[in-house]
Amino acid sequence: MSEPDLSVELCGVRLRNPLALAAGILGTSAELVARVARSGAGMVTTKSCGPSPREGHPNPTVLDWGHGLINAVGLANPGVEEEVKIIAQARELLEPLGVPLAASIFAETVDGFGEVARKIAEAEPDFIELNISCPNVSDEFGRPFACDAGDAARITATVKEITSIPIIVKLSPNVTDISAIAASVEQAGADAIAAINTLGPGMVIDIHSGQPILANKVGGVSGPAIRPIAVRCVYDIYRTVEIPIIGIGGVTEGRDALEMIMAGATAVGIGSAVRYQGLGVFETILDEMRAFMVERGHANLSRLRRIAR
Ligand SMILES: Cc1cc2nc3c(=O)[nH]c(=O)nc-3n(C[C@H](O)[C@H](O)[C@H](O)COP(=O)(O)O)c2cc1C
Known part of the structure; x- marks a missing residue:
């Protein structure tokens, strides 16, 4: 069998493979995003940027x-004025590599999202x-915007109104029904959904000092431990919306990326x-995916998308 085709299409944009930073x-x-692209990623996402410079915790x-x-x-981020320069430079480096870029943004208010966008x-x-x-940005009730279908939709609609660039909305697993939030952002004009952000907040205590290790005491949990939750979220979202999903959470090996696609993801973060x-x-992940596809005779990834029933 010839090399399997790992390319996918996300909102009309071709990715040479489904793996997104x-x-x-x-x-x-x-320079860092270009290095990631040269290392094989099919798409890169920048660190979230807000209205003004922020030192972080x-x-x-x-x-x-x-x-x-x-x-x-x-x-922590340099603020949108500086970020615009970084993204323009990154695009120049990425263009010859054929690797698209997603610019991640946040703001403290609905209108703030519009201004940053x-x-x-x-x-x-x-x-x-x-x-x-x-987890660090919340509405007037102290909830991240992604925990309220109305907030999530208002932000999406506000950004949709000011640009024709495809919009990916990144959802939180820390809700009772993630598919309800997905449905509301789809209706508000989202072009794709990224799921999931970190789980939690969680806490780890150093038993010698008896104190939380993170200076902020609590933080978002990521990596292998959250993968089954991320897979379930993608599975639930796929059942509810038509727009493509970037499945994120704990993907470490080829099997994990294939699992996300089998749950319904188009791309994998x-x-x-x-x-x-x-x-x-x-x-490494791409090699493992290719080996599986060759062994099973799958010529492309569309044959595998949402085979999980
Ligand atoms: C150190 C660190 C920083 C992160 N910063 C951001 C961020 O700026 N914006 C964002 O949307 N997600 C951020 N995330 C969440 C990740 O993009 C991802 O959704 C989450 O970690 C789950 O994927 P993973 O298990 O592959 O890490 C961050 C995660 C980590 C570990």
């Missing part, structure tokens, strides 16, 4: 607790990803695994 991991400079902000990571980076759109990213699911395994993780 997830937001917040290495996506902080043009004090260290320690990220901890490997044995079965995954826990982080409270606190959305308007500025980011000037840099012409291939996608704008709305991080409405960060890789976050914590890059920290565990370095940039070689993309080629």
Whole structure:
């Protein structure tokens, strides 16, 4: 059998393979995202950027607790004015590689999302990803926007109105019914859904000091421990919406990426695994996917999408 075709189409944009660098991991400079692209990623997402520069939480902000990571980076970012330059530079480096870029944004208010999106759109990213699911940003009731279908829809509609760039809305697993939130953002005009952001918040205590290890005390949990939850979220969302899904959460090996696709994902985000395994993780996962597809005689990924019943 000839080489299986791993390319996929996301909102009319061709990805040479379905693996996307997830937001917040290495996506902080043009050179870093280009390195990730050269290492095999089919698409890259930049670290979430907000209206103004933000230092984030004090260290320690990220901890490997044995079965995954826990982080409270606190959305450290250079602010949208600087980010526009980074994205414009990144696009120049990525274009010859044929790797599209999603610019991840956040804001404190619904209108704030519109303002950040308007500025980011000037840099012409291939996608704008709305991080409405960060544990550090919440509505007037203290909930992340992604925990309320109305908030999630209002943000989506606001951004949709100001740009024709495809919008990916990133959802939180920390809700009773993720598919209801997915349905509401689809109706508000989302072009794709990314699921999931981190689970939690969680806490890890150092038993010698008796104190939480993260300076912020609590943080979002990611990595292998959350994968079954992420797979279930993708499975539930696929049943409810027509728009494509980027499945994210704990993907570390080829089998994990295939599992996401079998649950209904079009693309697959890789976050914590890059920290565990370095940039070689993309080629390793792709090799493992190819080997499975050759063994089973699958010529492309559409044959595998949502085969799980
Ligand atoms: C250190 C760290 C920083 C992150 N920063 C962001 C971020 O800026 N924006 C965002 O949408 N998600 C962020 N995430 C969440 C990831 O993009 C991803 O949704 C989550 O970690 C689950 O995927 P994983 O298990 O492959 O890491 C971050 C995750 C980690 C571990």
